[in-house]
Amino acid sequence: xxxxxxxxxxxxxxxxxxxxEINRLKLSLKSSDQDSNKVLIFRDLAFEFASSNPIVATYxxxxxxxxxxxxxxxxxxxxxYNAYGIINFSQSNYPKALEYYFRALKLNExxxxxxxxxxxxxxxxxxxYQQNNYEMSLSYHNKALDINEKIxxxxxxxxxxxxxxxxxxxxxxxxxxLKYYQRSLKINQSMNNHFKF
Numbered sequence: 001x002x003x004x005x006x007x008x009x010x011x012x013x014x015x016x017x018x019x020x021e022i023n024r025l026k027l028s029l030k031s032s033d034q035d036s037n038k039v040l041i042f043r044d045l046a047f048e049f050a051s052s053n054p055i056v057a058t059y060x061x062x063x064x065x066x067x068x069x070x071x072x073x074x075x076x077x078x079x080x081y082n083a084y085g086i087i088n089f090s091q092s093n094y095p096k097a098l099e100y101y102f103r104a105l106k107l108n109e110x111x112x113x114x115x116x117x118x119x120x121x122x123x124x125x126x127x128x129y130q131q132n133n134y135e136m137s138l139s140y141h142n143k144a145l146d147i148n149e150k151i152x153x154x155x156x157x158x159x160x161x162x163x164x165x166x167x168x169x170x171x172x173x174x175x176x177x178l179k180y181y182q183r184s185l186k187i188n189q190s191m192n193n194h195f196k197f
Contacts (some may be wrong), residue, residue: 006053009063014169017148022049025041025044025048026045029039029045034077035067035070035071038067039064039067039068039071039073039076039079039173040076040079041068042060042061042064043060043079043080045057045060046060046061046064046080046083046087047086050086050087050089050090050101051090054087054090054091057083057086057087058087060083061080061083061087062080062083064076064079064080064083064112065077065081074107074110075107075111075113075116077107078103078104078105078113078116078120078188079104079106079116081101081103081104082100082101082104082119082120082123084100085098085099085100085101085104085123086110086123088100089126089127089130092130094127094130094131096124097117097127098128101123101127102120102124104116104120104151105117105120105121105124108120114147114151115147115151115153115156116137118143118144118148118151118153118160119144119146119156121140121141121143121144122141122144122156122160124140125138125139125140125141125144125163125167126163128140129130129163129167132170134167135169137163138164138167139165141160141163141164142160142164143154144160145164146159146163148160154190154191155191155193157187158184158187158188158191158193159184161180161181161183161184161187162180162184163192164180165177165178165179165180165184168180
């Protein structure tokens with residue numbers, strides 16, 4: 001009984017935190033008078049709904065891309081395509097997710113946006129992983145890791161190391177997987193990010 005109560009309490013707390021974030025974003029959207037801020041909020045709302053409500057997520061991704069095109073924000077367009085990718089990924093439509101991730105990548109490369117490129121590489125690596133294409137997954141996760149190390153994006157580095165570890169684990173290369181997991185854990189601990197692994 002205690003385990004069930006703990007599980008339910010955890011679920012309620014997580015759900016409550018997600019709802020708070022969605023409410024915060026919706027309030028920000030209403031109060032924002034700058035289109036560039038609205039693009040970011042639409043993107044964030046698309047990400048928030050990607051797993052739980054793909055129809056609503058698609059609405060926000062559509063809003064993000066339409067406004068981005070209107071204000072000529074290539075970074076915003078790339079974020080919208082990335083959101084479309086995440087929505088499709090959440091629905092296990094990995095080939096379609098890859099299409100969108102590659103569109104986002106092309107846009108981010110056109111403006112040399114390193115953080116966006118690294119994020120796209122990581123998402124591409126995740127989609128290949130889900131299709132059991134471990135070599136392509138490793139290739140893209142390593143590309144993401146290289147960029148994140150160059151720009152000193154510690155969260156990105158930690159995520160990439162963890163994802164590389166997961167690929168090695170799936171390939172039953174447990175010693176190699178453990179090396180990457182330990183490196184990721186060390187970075188998370190240095191950032192006091194204990195719950196992110």
